[in-house]
Amino acid sequence: MRAFYIAPFLIFAICGxxxxxxxxxxxxxxxxxxxxxxxxxxxxxxxxxxxxxxxLTTDVGQRLAGSENDAKAVAWAKAKFTELGFDRxxxxxxxxxxxxxxxxxxxxxSPATQKFSVAALGGSMGTGxxxxxxxxxxxxxxxxxxxAAAGSAAGKIVFINYQMLRxxxxxxxxxxxxSRVAGASAAAKLGARALIIRSIGTDQTRNPHTGVMRYDNTxxxxxxAAIGNIDADLLAAMxxxxxxxxxxxxxxxxTLKGDYVGANVIGEITGAVKPKEIVAIGGxxxxxxxxxxxxxxxxxxxxTMSAAALIGAQATPPKRTIRVVLFANEEQGVYGGxxxxxxxxxxxxxxxxxxxxxxxxGAGRIYSLKTNLSxxxxxxxxxxxxxxxxLDITLxxxxxxxSADFGPxxxxxxxxxxxxxxxxxxxxxxxxxxxTLDQVDAEDLKQNVAAYAVFARFFADE
Amino acid sequence: MRAFYIAPFLIFAICGxxxxxxxxxxxxxxxxxxxxxxxxxxxxxxxxxxxxxxxLTTDVGQRLAGSENDAKAVAWAKAKFTELGFDRxxxxxxxxxxxxxxxxxxxxxSPATQKFSVAALGGSMGTGxxxxxxxxxxxxxxxxxxxAAAGSAAGKIVFINYQMLRxxxxxxxxxxxxSRVAGASAAAKLGARALIIRSIGTDQTRNPHTGVMRYDNTxxxxxxAAIGNIDADLLAAMxxxxxxxxxxxxxxxxTLKGDYVGANVIGEITGAVKPKEIVAIGGxxxxxxxxxxxxxxxxxxxxTMSAAALIGAQATPPKRTIRVVLFANEEQGVYGGxxxxxxxxxxxxxxxxxxxxxxxxGAGRIYSLKTNLSxxxxxxxxxxxxxxxxLDITLxxxxxxxSADFGPxxxxxxxxxxxxxxxxxxxxxxxxxxxTLDQVDAEDLKQNVAAYAVFARFFADE
Numbered sequence: 001m002r003a004f005y006i007a008p009f010l011i012f013a014i015c016g017x018x019x020x021x022x023x024x025x026x027x028x029x030x031x032x033x034x035x036x037x038x039x040x041x042x043x044x045x046x047x048x049x050x051x052x053x054x055x056l057t058t059d060v061g062q063r064l065a066g067s068e069n070d071a072k073a074v075a076w077a078k079a080k081f082t083e084l085g086f087d088r089x090x091x092x093x094x095x096x097x098x099x100x101x102x103x104x105x106x107x108x109x110s111p112a113t114q115k116f117s118v119a120a121l122g123g124s125m126g127t128g129x130x131x132x133x134x135x136x137x138x139x140x141x142x143x144x145x146x147x148a149a150a151g152s153a154a155g156k157i158v159f160i161n162y163q164m165l166r167x168x169x170x171x172x173x174x175x176x177x178x179s180r181v182a183g184a185s186a187a188a189k190l191g192a193r194a195l196i197i198r199s200i201g202t203d204q205t206r207n208p209h210t211g212v213m214r215y216d217n218t219x220x221x222x223x224x225a226a227i228g229n230i231d232a233d234l235l236a237a238m239x240x241x242x243x244x245x246x247x248x249x250x251x252x253x254x255t256l257k258g259d260y261v262g263a264n265v266i267g268e269i270t271g272a273v274k275p276k277e278i279v280a281i282g283g284x285x286x287x288x289x290x291x292x293x294x295x296x297x298x299x300x301x302x303x304t305m306s307a308a309a310l311i312g313a314q315a316t317p318p319k320r321t322i323r324v325v326l327f328a329n330e331e332q333g334v335y336g337g338x339x340x341x342x343x344x345x346x347x348x349x350x351x352x353x354x355x356x357x358x359x360x361x362g363a364g365r366i367y368s369l370k371t372n373l374s375x376x377x378x379x380x381x382x383x384x385x386x387x388x389x390x391l392d393i394t395l396x397x398x399x400x401x402x403s404a405d406f407g408p409x410x411x412x413x414x415x416x417x418x419x420x421x422x423x424x425x426x427x428x429x430x431x432x433x434x435x436t437l438d439q440v441d442a443e444d445l446k447q448n449v450a451a452y453a454v455f456a457r458f459f460a461d462e
Numbered sequence: 463m464r465a466f467y468i469a470p471f472l473i474f475a476i477c478g479x480x481x482x483x484x485x486x487x488x489x490x491x492x493x494x495x496x497x498x499x500x501x502x503x504x505x506x507x508x509x510x511x512x513x514x515x516x517x518l519t520t521d522v523g524q525r526l527a528g529s530e531n532d533a534k535a536v537a538w539a540k541a542k543f544t545e546l547g548f549d550r551x552x553x554x555x556x557x558x559x560x561x562x563x564x565x566x567x568x569x570x571x572s573p574a575t576q577k578f579s580v581a582a583l584g585g586s587m588g589t590g591x592x593x594x595x596x597x598x599x600x601x602x603x604x605x606x607x608x609x610a611a612a613g614s615a616a617g618k619i620v621f622i623n624y625q626m627l628r629x630x631x632x633x634x635x636x637x638x639x640x641s642r643v644a645g646a647s648a649a650a651k652l653g654a655r656a657l658i659i660r661s662i663g664t665d666q667t668r669n670p671h672t673g674v675m676r677y678d679n680t681x682x683x684x685x686x687a688a689i690g691n692i693d694a695d696l697l698a699a700m701x702x703x704x705x706x707x708x709x710x711x712x713x714x715x716x717t718l719k720g721d722y723v724g725a726n727v728i729g730e731i732t733g734a735v736k737p738k739e740i741v742a743i744g745g746x747x748x749x750x751x752x753x754x755x756x757x758x759x760x761x762x763x764x765x766t767m768s769a770a771a772l773i774g775a776q777a778t779p780p781k782r783t784i785r786v787v788l789f790a791n792e793e794q795g796v797y798g799g800x801x802x803x804x805x806x807x808x809x810x811x812x813x814x815x816x817x818x819x820x821x822x823x824g825a826g827r828i829y830s831l832k833t834n835l836s837x838x839x840x841x842x843x844x845x846x847x848x849x850x851x852x853l854d855i856t857l858x859x860x861x862x863x864x865s866a867d868f869g870p871x872x873x874x875x876x877x878x879x880x881x882x883x884x885x886x887x888x889x890x891x892x893x894x895x896x897x898t899l900d901q902v903d904a905e906d907l908k909q910n911v912a913a914y915a916v917f918a919r920f921f922a923d924e
Contacts (some may be wrong), residue, residue: 042727056700069575103565112522114754117895207897230898236756237520262573290577293695433579433668436692 023431035316036387036454036459042310043450049306052080053299057437063358064289065329066260073285074211074263077301077326080265084309086324091263092343094328096335098260099123101289102252103418106196106227108235109133111243112360116143116231119208119290120253121180122332123215124224127313128303131192131250132157132223138239140178145186157247158183159198159453161236166202170423172359177201177211179317184224185216194249195224198232203428206230210288211431212332223251262286262328264336267305269312271460273319277461280323280356281307281452284330284337284405291435295426299440299448300359301326307452311460318460320354327405330360337405345412353414355459358403359452362430363440364422366451368396371417372410377462391451496780497917497923500848504772505912512540512904515761517536519754519899525753527577528560528722535747536725539763539788544730546771548786550732553725554805556790558797561585563751564714568658570697571595573705576920578693581659581752582715583642584794585677586686593712594619594656594685600701603639607648611887615711615774619709621660622646623698625691628664632823632885638662639673646686647678656711657686662696665890668692673893674794680740682737685713722750724790726798729767731774733922736779740920742785742818743914745771746792746799753897757888761910762821762904763788769864769914780922782816789867792822799867807874815876817921820865821914824892825902828913830858833871833879839924846920853913858882881892881913 056076063073074091081089093237097120106118120126134157139145141162161182162406164176177200184195199209206228215221228233238245265285273279283300287293308324327336344350355373369388371378385395402416410416429435517539525535536553540597543551561584568580575597576784582588596619601607603624606888622645626638639662644659661671677683689697700707733739745762749755770784789798806812817835833840840860847857863869864878872878 011824054699058696058703059574061574112521112523113534115751204900206898211603230896230900233900234520234898237516241520289577434692436668436696438692438695 014224014303030263033226035314036145039311039314039453039457040387040390040450043307043453044446046306046310046449047442048309049302049445049449051304052077052293053302053440056298056301057294063285063287063293064097065262065286067070067289070262070286074265080305081265084305085312086267086269086309088268092118094262094264094336094339095259096262096329096332099332100254100255100256101403102126102254102416103205103250104225105250106225107237107248108245109248110246112238113236116235117143117206117208117228118225120251120289121123121213121215121226122210124184124251124253125221127249127374128195128221129195131248133246133248134193135244136239136247138236142183142186145183148190150176150192153187156192157194157196157249158187158190158192158280159196159371161198161232163198164200164202164427166249166424168422168424170426173200173427176221180211180226182216184222185218188218188220188222192222194222196247196249197225198266198442199228199229201427201430201432202231204229207432209431210290223249223253225249225251235297236420250280253319264328264340265326267324269318271320272317275321276352276353277320277354278323279354279456280325280406281321281358281456282327282405284327288431289329290431290433292437293435294429294437295362295435296442297330297360299363299445303359303445303448303452306449307456310453311457316456320460322456322460330404334404334407338408340405341408341412344409350409350412350414352371353409354462355403355415355417356406357410357417357419357455358405359419359448360403360405361423362426363445363448364424364426365389365444365447366393366421368394368420369417370396370400370420370462372400372402372415373398373399374433380462384454387454387458388445388451391447393451417455419455496811497776498845498919501773501776501919502849502853502912504913505769506908507654508768508772508908508911509904510771511764511907511911514767515756515764515902515907516899518760518763523754524751525564525747525749525755527558527724527748527794528749532748533722533782533845536727539727541745542767543727545588546767548729548731548771548775550730553727553800556726556798557721558724558791558794560718561794562716562718564588565712566687566714567712568687569710570700570707571710571864572578573709574700576696576700578668578697579690580667580687581672582713583675583686583688584672584750585675585717586646586713586715587683588715589713591711595708595710596655597706598701598709602696604645604648607645610652613653615649618656619652619656619711620652621697621826622656623660623694625660626662626889628666628886630884631882632888635662635889642673642688643676643677646675646684647680648851650682650684651681654684656684658711659688661688662896663691663692663892668866669894669896672752673862674718679727681768685711685715687711687713691898705756726790726802729770729786729790731770731780731784734779736815737783739782739816740785740814741782741816741918742787742868743918744787744867745821746789748791748793750893752893752895754899755897756899757824757897757903758892759792759822761825761907763908765821765910765914768911769918773919778921782922784918784922789862793865796866796869802867803870803874806871812871812874812876813871814838815871817877817879818864818868818871819879819881819917820867821881821910822865822867823883823885824888825907826886826888827906827908827909828853828855828881828883830860830882831879832858832882833860833861834864834877835860842924846916849916849920850913853909855913879917881917893911
């Protein structure tokens, strides 16, 4: 050990230079050679996104569209963009109806008196003060409900008991979510008085998962709610015992009269060479009301705000403009995303979008970059992929959808990308009371910021 | 490998006897020689206790003392004892007040609007319809609250933020639970208008843990409630940011006028030689109202009912009577345990209790037998310990308390024992909505039944 300590001094004495100092200088030079690597390493060391997310979930909390906290979140976002040194901060109006939850409960009144954890589906009507009391009839999935004989649920409460499967990419969500979105009208067609679904979630807890539902043109509308997965097991066990099970559902949910005018909040780092060409990233500012909207989509908000802010703080400015769009009311119908695209179409600005990517799949690590680009642009991605490789991100298919909020821009002809996150655990807490800050891993969040920063910087300078 | 297969046949050919068959016969003979080993092996194969627990949690559900389900549980227990072939099934009256929960909510009204998961503590008064709205003042633990300067919580809501520690034997429960039991009166002494505590639980979830509280002779009484551990973290984070935090608490809790007359439900397997000498085991039939009372104490009910029933089905009857006592209203003040002991004292029957043990620490595996016996009886425990050894149960100290419900019998001079369960995860779900059947491991439950059966059979024949 003694020799180890002496050696550097001997070298210093002989050569007149510290080898440690020389190595440091060399390392710094290497980093400076590559702006993508530089922003990646900066982002991996930054706690900025986590601090933003902590502030959003602590100082604002849930952000149900049209609620008091919707306006607070808009004010929060404008203040934070300004604090972070964005060159331009502005809002664009978005109109949408206001749905409110109210009090809710579900109990069985016979043969046993059990209390179930329940949450109205977003957009559902209420039951009225007296509630709906009726025998329950169970269907294994939406398909069985849809193909059931006419009148087979007449006067009853329909219970759809489909258990969503766990996958990395959330690929069973589509098959599962049809029960939530279309179940009420399908049940109403069969004469049902209300719909109860097993939560669209992969957890084994009692937390109900809310989420949007729609009434189609079926003349009768009925109230709809989700129960926790453990509660669904209990209800199924009661039904299996053979005696008729009577439930009483009370939902205070309702949609208010008249539209609310919310806002997409936008912050820009102005491009130094081609300021009118736009690299757009973002997330949605609204959330459901049960948790604090940490993973859906506080994480996306924090990740993309921080990625752009860190680029804004680099010595060399980006050539094109980096725009962070925080969308209004994604949850209840992509209102912000549609309004954003409509405004670009109207102003003939769709062509200005070089690329766009939304972060809206929680806070899990990114593993793949999907694109939607021409062959010529694909051929030039090598520097981007080299910069993403240390983050364990590889190139995926060229079939990106642009997530919910940039979907309308893609439909209008703009190129989009998807930075795919590991969603293995996402549907454990999606749309539940457990969507809270503690679910977010600070290191995973840094990896996301690094990926978005590298992505945005690359396309800004492409 | 070939030689391995040939060898047994060669031995059979040479000796005229299959070595495998010989070993099996020997094993069966060994089992028949030892009634303790026999009942242990029978119990380890039996699904009876799990079926009882499934029935209690599905066909009855929560069993809050004095609720409609209290009477249903008494009827359930009598019917099950009879079905299981107990020789004598009867009830003894127990009087207690009836506390009801009602609607409850807790929100912060400034600086941010947050909704907290909340549950009134058992025995708490309500807030009235208008609720209590006040600034919150935080204390790290009960000791800090108790030693605070007079008036230091005047007009405020006190928040005790003590985090219970995880241990195998639940040894931090005593230190933690003082906040729940005595916090309201301590806060009232300082002029507080309400008490909020971090849940007495080791989980990181949003589930509030209810449990009993007491008002001492402090003239002012204030409402008291628990919030989930994650909610406590959020509240602490809000307070830490430095601006005054105002909470609004609404509790519909109240205690009804007049007492309810519930019952201890008792089933007996009559002793063949000394029927008046009693080996008593049991659990408490009541539960809190948030879950279905699966681990607290449906498990204890099912374990001890099944252990005695399996002994009753043995070819050789026990010498002494095995009595299963399912106690009324343990949760709100050990009413059943006190009534049981008072009746024995009055009838001068305390001396008939050979031993007693209550199962009331969930459904985790038993690892130790604690006793409270004379030296002479301790010296004779070897056969019991030999029979418990294959279940990984060793002898503990001779300082057993007899759990809550046999505590009053111990105080009256009767011997007791504690079959100590692994409680590492017990306080994750104790007194919460997550106290449901899925938390119980069927194999662990069998180990418990085997232990209680061996224990009861040993002392019945001692």
